[in-house]
Amino acid sequence: MSTGTGTPDPTRRSERSRQAILQATRELVSEVGYAKLSIEGIAARAGVGKQTIYRWWRSKGAVVFDAFLTLSQGAEGIALPDTGDIEADLRTVLRATVAEFADPAFEGPIRALTLEISADPELAAQYQEKLAAPVEEAKRERLRAAQRAGQVAADADLDLALELLYAPLFQRWLFRSGPLTPEYADALVEHTLRALRPD
Amino acid sequence: MSTGTGTPDPTRRSERSRQAILQATRELVSEVGYAKLSIEGIAARAGVGKQTIYRWWRSKGAVVFDAFLTLSQGAEGIALPDTGDIEADLRTVLRATVAEFADPAFEGPIRALTLEISADPELAAQYQEKLAAPVEEAKRERLRAAQRAGQVAADADLDLALELLYAPLFQRWLFRSGPLTPEYADALVEHTLRALRPD
Amino acid sequence: MSTGTGTPDPTRRSERSRQAILQATRELVSEVGYAKLSIEGIAARAGVGKQTIYRWWRSKGAVVFDAFLTLSQGAEGIALPDTGDIEADLRTVLRATVAEFADPAFEGPIRALTLEISADPELAAQYQEKLAAPVEEAKRERLRAAQRAGQVAADADLDLALELLYAPLFQRWLFRSGPLTPEYADALVEHTLRALRPD
Amino acid sequence: MSTGTGTPDPTRRSERSRQAILQATRELVSEVGYAKLSIEGIAARAGVGKQTIYRWWRSKGAVVFDAFLTLSQGAEGIALPDTGDIEADLRTVLRATVAEFADPAFEGPIRALTLEISADPELAAQYQEKLAAPVEEAKRERLRAAQRAGQVAADADLDLALELLYAPLFQRWLFRSGPLTPEYADALVEHTLRALRPD
DNA sequence: GGGTAAGCGAGACGGTACGTCATGTCTTGGT
């Protein structure tokens, strides 16, 4: 019996079409950029009717979001390196992040995703839950180990710690307001750890 | 005889139209949001031909940018409070920033401006030069005073210091990833100063 | 094993669905008009799958046709009044026809049927056979009686006679090119009989 | 100063586009038929934006109507042949009409026009005024001459006379309910004149 | 002080994309 809400039945959904749409979206974001991406274009590239997109996604942003969310999924139970030296480990991780942001292939998609998330609170929540949360938990876990090892103050605010590490990096990337170098990564690690140092 | 470059003659420019366009843009960003803003709408609201907009601005983003840039102009030679206590002064300033970001009237315009800047490097450069630079210089100057007073390490990287103070704040606002409270501002100040403390 | 022709088995046909479809079609033609009638709408109103319509009818026109054909069926063995006075009898009949055409409730359905018939020769043939033929035969029979009574020329072309009587009426209705009044009906009868008068 | 009604300014209208649209419409009606004609198709064939069509015509029907109206225009001050013999003259005219209707090249366009007119009273009025009226006046004038010559009753209803002549012909064509032959034309003339004969 | 060339308002134009609706086909699950 129908609920009358017009909500489509997910069991009838064509996995084939879903994949084609996400694939086409990924390709088009890379090729023409987010601003010139259109539902019409995605549908054409995917060999799919526009209605099939509108049936399953609320907006262009939601499709883009899903396209890259699906890519990164499966990143469950990740853990950061733990050599016992928190500073060295964070350097490794932040240098890797810097390298990732510098990769021009990531530029388009991540910018698209960023704009989408900042414009749509609902997508932001989804992003937080599905993608950011597990990664952040892994990072927090590494910091907790450092706390146990006495390298970080026992009462440190770990959420704030993560922001001190990553927000400056992200802001430089977003606004192109400064160079993203390994040295910059090191400096962020050094300053953050100094701020968190046990008395 | 025309040079054929199509470059308009700025001396002929109608100040009346310019103001009407910027005014209409400000109103419309507030009313319908940045995403639904259109050149057509601006022209209609301003009682102006579309061509007049295209003649003087490269893109919708440039108009929006100018609309809010004009608003904030005149902020020359600003200086931060200096009571001699760097921590107290920074708390004052950051708490003010937090309050500003929390103001819902700022939400729309600032988000629009942020998106525009992150999408268009040329606007980003203009923003940096005309709006951000003087403000940042004032902040840097206050930190330099703190260095002279021995409250901050003499060799501290002041640009990095500003990022540690402001980037986490900005990121929370942009992604709505956490509460913006006076306590949060205080925590940022405290951690940053600890990171910059002289040995 | 299937023959592969796709021809449905009429013995399996659901009379319940058939009636619901024809009923829904009649209602919708009245409510939204023929131009805005859709298979989708009929199926929804009838609580029937679209496929059930496509299985049993060739086109929207065929459904509409059937819907009103079914209405008028059972009009077998009709006979026109015969008082012995052909002129009086024809006046009675034509005045009744005029009244029928003037009824606004007939407007929608008959227009729909007319368009359908004029656009699809196959439906036209069906219409002619199932609906028009018996009525025309009754009219022809009345004229034959008039011939026997010497009121109409023995060699008159009765098909042409019917056209002279009804085509002007129908054309006025179809194109709204003139008033449909009892006097008009009388004038048609008078002129037609004069044209058919025995020498 | 704008009236604010959104009515477009006809002096700015592009004659080039108008002609291209009407031309494309005529071609497409012939090629794909009226039912499969689309605004989208007309715009594409004419090399014109869809809006340009919607700006100047209310509906697909109005475009089709104009397309053929424009064709037939200039038929001012037409006169029927007058040899002094009304029967011979009408035979000539009706035989010509029969031939016209039999021409398969006319089939599509005239059917399209007919459907349009019968579905839209406003177009019907326009048709009546711009196309039908002058032709009918010419026919009525020829009948008036016959009245003066004593070949037709002085008090005959000429509008009814025209209907008796043409409505049967038109109905046969519309419903394909009988052959359209020269003999049929002659029979119509003969019967009509008998109905109109002076006492 | 009269001509001329710019900016201006207006808005038509060829386009692209929007989001919706209906088409006719196909598949699933229920009877």
Place this chain on the structure above:
DNA sequence: ACCAAGACATGACGTACCGTCTCGCTTACCC
């Protein structure tokens, strides 16, 4: 096997804007 339900590819709908263009008009500036 038919049926209700409804997803699907397709394609047209009518609307909103895009950025370009062409109209008259006002408004300097230059001879």
